[in-house]
Amino acid sequence: MSLFSNTSLRIDALPSLVEEEFEGLPLRYRTLRMAVYSIVMLLVFAALGVLMWFEWQEVNSFRWGVWLAFGAAIALGVMWALEEVKGFPLRGVVVREHDLSYRSGFFKRETVTVPFNRVQHSEIAQGPLSRAFNVCTLKLYTAGHSGANLRVPGMDVERAKRLRQQLDERVSQS
Amino acid sequence: MWKGLSASGNNWMSVSANHNSAEESQPQPAHFPVLRQHPTGVFQYIVNYTWTFIRGFWPILAGAAVSDNIRAYGEWIGLAVLAIACLSALLQYWKFTYQVTEEALVIRRGVLERERITIAFERIQVVNLEQSIWQRAFGVMSIKVDTAGTSGAEVEIAALKVQHAKALKSILSSGGAKVLRDQENEVSEPVSDSTQLIAISWSRLFKVGLTQNHLRSALIALGSVVALAEPLEGILTNWLSDVPMYTWLLLKFLWVLLIPFFTIGVVVIGMLVSLIGAVLRYYKLQVSVQAEGLELSGGLLKKFEFKIPLHKVQMLEGSSGVLQRLIGFETFRIHQARAQSEAAQGGVSMAIPGLEWDHAERINAILFPPVSGEAEEIRPHKMLLIRMLIFRSALILPLLVWGYGWMQIVGGIWGVWLSMAAIKQYHAVQLTVYEEQLCMRTGWLRKKHIRTELRKAQRVVLTESWLMRRRSLAHARIYTAAGPVAVRYIPKKTATKLRDISLYKAEATNRPWM
Incomplete structure (x- = not known):
């Protein structure tokens, strides 16, 4: 317990996380996401095409199940596209003096904040695809429950490394 | 604190043929003796192995029991399994050593793959002593240490003489404040400044x-x-x-x-x-408070002693059923940071039943700073109720549409009950924010309230779906090392305020939080 106390704290005077302060992710990451999107969609529709071809060979028409699958694939494609196009500008990080926040999602928007002094360790992960685009995933782990507690995918590698270094310095000071 | 990755820095060293020479090459001060467990640990391991074998292979075992061919050799198979279990238990026992140094517990274990685990005392969340009925016959105890590391490092020493186990516990849970001079001298004399909080009598x-x-x-x-x-x-x-x-x-x-x-x-x-x-x-549950922490002990067949430093308590959960409320009882549960998310997976969480109101207040006062400042109450928006009702009616609907006459009647009654429960539950949800504390109340028949300190927050998540955004609502989740406190469907403004204040509390303090 410290002797110093500061009781009269006004909530309005607290530093607040401002939505406008979020910095977007590099556009390279959007290209990567688009590539993944088109590959997955290509595969889905190719599979559908095969299914329809067999169906046509067999009964010379399409039964309702095929139309259902077709509709579901299109709906999925449209929703996902909306998420990518509308959602990408919303993806972003804010690094403040004491914490890091990550916002993402169009249909379900999520803002995760982790204070630096609660971080146990950090990790920079990079798969072959993200290496090609020179981006990486920054993961911050806190204590207790397993799993990364804050994942920021699609960060610029240089920026992630700098951030991590800052984190290290902060911790060695305290 | 940064470098020590998870609580235990696991050094994997694979040693080929000669274990001893490899171990001696480790820098190792001579005055900290390398110790082995009590020989009854072998029994413990045999039981464990047999149990895991049965659990892992029970479909095969059940199949084998049916087939006559295999049943004829049943005894031989059983003997072989037992022999393997005995052998591996002996090996495991032989290769398991522990060492208590000035600030860490060092454990070496593993037969094929040697493992050296160093647990710094200050990283230990909970020390738990257990004694099952057959262990009592030999006067041994097992000791479990939970560190809440990311890799799920929970370490168990299966068998130790009772006085050794107690001495080790007092060293481990003191956070390295006092160093063990001689284990024999530290026979479990209760510490003088311990105050007994609760002792459960027979009537209670x-x-x-x-x-x-x-x-x-x-x-x-x-x-x-x-x-x-x-x-x-x-x-x-x-x-x-x-x-x-x-x-x-x-x-x-x-x-x-x-x-x-x-x-x-x-x-x-x-x-x-x-x-x-x-x-x-x-049976004989006792809760006492000492300078180093909270201590619980009790149990009839399986005795336990559970110790946790005060500042490592993350959450206090109180719950009471209808019958318990009738006589003014409450069950409290103490949550600490733990590696496993579920208590069933060997994680330790302790319940204290039968607490009356003043007991509960006393525990709360010991664990958390006094409730002060103005309390702000946060209640969920009506949308929570609407969502609950929609989900529940979706559950009933098939019964009403496709069921027979009596099924429809039962379904109708059930539906009315569920909706009534939903309304009651909705009205029971309430988050109270004090200056230092959070108190989340939920439940109707079984009431539950979770208390935690604002500064224990280590991650704050705000979620808003597309529908909620139009009404400017949000879910807020404040995660502590022991789990989240979640309020759903609250006004976005309140949610951001809640985030700001908990982040401020967490970031502005340097006091240890776990």
């Missing part, structure tokens, strides 16, 4: 047993009866065929009369089971 234990959830106990009893009935099928059919024929005829018409007897039987069995369960678990 009886009351606790009577106010458990009897329905659940009855279900457990029923389940085990069904499980037992399967192998005893032959005996049962034999026995039933002896019952004279006219009994069945009578039963055919008089079964309605048996319903009350059956109900009373279920209630009595449920009560008995919960009474026995309560006595087994909470």
Whole structure:
């Protein structure tokens, strides 16, 4: 317990996380996401095409199940596209003096904040695809429950490394 | 604190042939002796191995029991398994050593792959001593240490002489404040400044047993009866065929009369089971507060001693059923940071049953800073209720549409009950934010409240779906190392305010939080 106390704290005077302060992710990451999107969609529709071809060979028409699958694939494609196009500008990080926040999602928007002094360790992960685009995933782990507690995918590698270094310095000071 | 990755820095060293020389090459001060467990640890390992074998291979075992060919060699197979279990237990025992240095517990273990685990005392969340009934016969105890590391490092020393175990516990839980000079001298003398908080007497234990959830106990009893009935099928059919024929005829018409007897039987069995369960678990439960932390001990067949430093308590959960509220009892549960998310997976979480209101307040006052400042109450928006109702009616709807007459009636009654419960539950949800504390209340028949300190927050998540955004609502989740406090469907402004204040509290302090 410290002797110093500061009781009269006004909530309005607290530093607040401002939505406008979020910095977007590099556009390279959007290209990567688009590539993944088109590959997955290509595969889905190719599979559908095969299914329809067999169906046509067999009964010379399409039964309702095929139309259902077709509709579901299109709906999925449209929703996902909306998420990518509308959602990408919303993806972003804010690094403040004491914490890091990550916002993402169009249909379900999520803002995760982790204070630096609660971080146990950090990790920079990079798969072959993200290496090609020179981006990486920054993961911050806190204590207790397993799993990364804050994942920021699609960060610029240089920026992630700098951030991590800052984190290290902060911790060695305290 | 940054470098020590998870709580235990696991050094994997694979040693080829000569273990001893490799171990001696480690820098190792001579005055910290390398110790082995009590020999009864071997038994513990044998039991563990056999149990894991049975659990892992039970479908095969069950298949084998049916086939005659394999049954003929049953004894041999059993003996072989036992032999393997014994051998590996012996090896494991032989290769397990521990060492207490000035600030860490060093454990070396593993037969094929040697593992060296160093646990710094300050990283230890909880020390738990356990003594099962056969261990008591040998005067040994097992000690469990939870560190809440990311890799799930929970370490168990299976068997130690009671005085050694107690001495080790006091060293481990002191956070390295005092160093062990001589283990023999530190025989479990209670520390002078310990104050006893709660001691459960027989009458209180009886009351606790009577106010458990009897329905659940009855279900457990029923389940085990069904499980037992399967192998005893032959005996049962034999026995039933002896019952004279006219009994069945009578039963055919008089079964309605048996319903009350059956109900009373279920209630009595449920009560008995919960009474026995309560006595087994909470026999001689004692809670005391010492300078280093909170200590719980008790148990009839399996004794336990559980110790946690005060500042490592993350959450205090109180819950009370209808019966318990009737006599003013509450069950408290202490949550600490832990590696596993579920208590069932070997994680330790301690319950203190049968607390009256003033006890509860005292525990709260010990664990957390006093409640001060103005309290702000946060309640969820109506959308939560609407969502609950939609989900529940979706559950009932198929029954009403496709069911027969009586099913529709039952479904209707059930639906009314569910909606009433939803309304009551919705009104019970309430988050109170004090200057330092959070208190989340939920539940209608079974009331629950979770208390935690604002500064224990280590991650804050705000979520808003597309529909919620139009009404400017949000979910707020404040994660501590022991789990989240979640409020759903609150105004976005309140949610951001909650985030700002908990982040501020967490970031502005340098006091240890776990």
